[in-house]
Amino acid sequence: MPESTDVRIVHARVSFEPVAFRAPLKFGGRVVSQTDLINVTVDVEDHQGRRASGHGSMPVGNVWAWPSANVDADQAEKAMKHLAELTAVHINSVPDFGHPIELMYSVIHEYGELASVVQREFGLPEGMPKLAQLVANSPLDAALHDAYGRLHGKNSYNTLSAEYMNQDLSVYLGPDFAHEYLDRYTLRDPKTRMPLYHLVGALDPLGDADIESRINDGLPETLEEWIRADGLTHLKIKLNGEDLNWDVERVLAIDRITAAVQAERNVESWHYSCDFNEKCENVEYVLDFLGKIKEQSEAAFDRIQYIEQPTHRNLKQHPENKMHAAAKIKPVVIDESLVDLESLELAQELGYTGVAFKACKGQTETLLFAAAAIKRNLFLCVQDLTCPGASFLHSATLAARIPGVAAIEGNGRQYCPGPNAPWAKLYPGMFEITDGTVETGSLNGPGMGFSRG
Structure with a gap:
């Protein structure tokens, strides 16, 4: 009925x-x-x-x-x-x-x-x-x-x-989910606070020496400045995937700068994720990358939490891109590849051990992906589409309601903060960041959990 x-x-x-x-x-x-x-x-x-x-x-x-x-x-x-x-x-x-x-x-x-x-x-x-x-x-x-x-x-x-x-x-999702509903795979209350993953883009300056001309809009402009201003402990690093030496040195340079700033702040623990955006030719590139990082800085290697979408998004066309060897070292997650249940199943066959959820793939599809991934005991994370304003709050609600997701990426504040202004007045804990976390517990109202009133 x-x-x-x-x-x-x-x-x-x-x-x-x-x-x-x-x-x-x-x-x-x-x-x-x-x-x-x-x-x-x-x-x-x-x-x-x-x-x-x-x-x-x-x-x-x-x-x-x-x-x-x-x-x-x-x-x-x-x-x-x-x-x-x-x-x-x-x-x-x-x-x-x-x-x-x-x-x-x-x-x-x-x-x-x-x-x-x-x-x-x-x-x-x-x-x-x-x-x-x-x-x-x-x-x-x-x-x-x-x-x-x-x-x-x-x-x-x-x-x-x-x-x-x-x-x-x-x-x-099939017979394995008989008599189950999405309340089994989501939380009744949002996580109170979650660490924020800050994006370090390939063009982003790390220190003063990297800046040719300042924007001077009152916001931080270098990685050093962002860490100090927002108390960051989680960094997502965009990498080339076609230049191994550049990728290795980029991570090591970020680690050197971050370690120096964190030492000033008396912070002992922080984390990285590494995103190749499909540009690696094969898993051997990933293995070489991880090997060189570990060889040159075991501390930087230990701080890498996971690897994101290293090779081509079309898994059917590239079945040779098996991730088993890399996934034995660090979780390897699909992002662009995840568009339906079939792609999730194929990714597992190819050795991927995690999934990156994105609000931009739809609330319905993402909730179903989450149930399937949790059932399979996969590594879970929530990624961003440079979402400002309401779109960032939507992304944050997903991260806060899916068990096993430990952090939320949010880089709209870095690149396109304009739409954040009216929302920051209503949810300051989501936009005014000082300890590297966002106050996801505030997203607990009717509907998607947030409103302009």
Whole structure:
């Protein structure tokens, strides 16, 4: 029987918000200096005629989600934004009542067809990748979950049980999940505080000597300054993947500077993650990298918590990229590769031992990925898409509600802090950082846990 708590979508609407970067961000051989936020509002209605509105926001992220030799970045951005609009039009015509997981799960299966419409309309030489489809529609997904929670006066993470959902997880994840619901794989209250992973991009200055011209906008500009200002203990290092000596020296240089600053602060423990953004040719590169780091600084090697997406995201096309040997040394996690359950299973076969969750892949899909990954005892982390404002808070709620995730990446404050300003007044503990942590316990309100009031 359908739940009395079910809702239908009354109306979804999309808008766009340009966001300038204060400093360029380089990763995977590409440089980003601006983006647009996709902002979505969804109105829902229950069987009794009660209504509520929810909101979602996410950067377009086309440079990360759709790197292509055939479609330039401007075309990809426009296509992804148009897909967000088309999906909103489509979902407005869906008459069904249901839980957000159920409603979105059916719509997700329409993404490919809607993306094909975009491809024809824009005359694109290739189809939109599944990852780009997920990113473009993630604000809609978040807005629906937000609206549902607000209508019921509950945090959305506390509407994931049999009391609210019509179907158990076996429908989505297979028979191993019979009689289980997402409340089994999420927390009823958010973690109170979580360490913040600070990004060190390939262009980012480490010390004063690396700066040619200062921005002078009042924010830190070097790694030294960021560590002192925010009390950082977790650093995510973007690496080249095609220049072993540069990658090794970059980590060692970061470690030298960090060690000096931490000694001043009397901090004895800190951590790194290393992100190659798919640029390594093979696992041997990763093994050589780890070996050289350990040889030259065992302390720096010990501080590396995990390796992120070292080789090509297309696992089917590159089955030779097996990670078993590297994963015996450090956890190796997929990021760009994770787009569905099949990719998660294939990654495990290829030796990956962890997953990086991202809010930009959609609230529904990410919650299902989390359940599958927890069942498999994989290493878990939550990564960022340079998310400012509401999109960062969304990402933080995921990290705070998924068991086993120990830290949250958040680099919008470094590169595009403008949209943070109104949210910082409401959630200062999420944006005014002094001890290297964010106050995720404050994200405990109705809906997705945060609101502009």
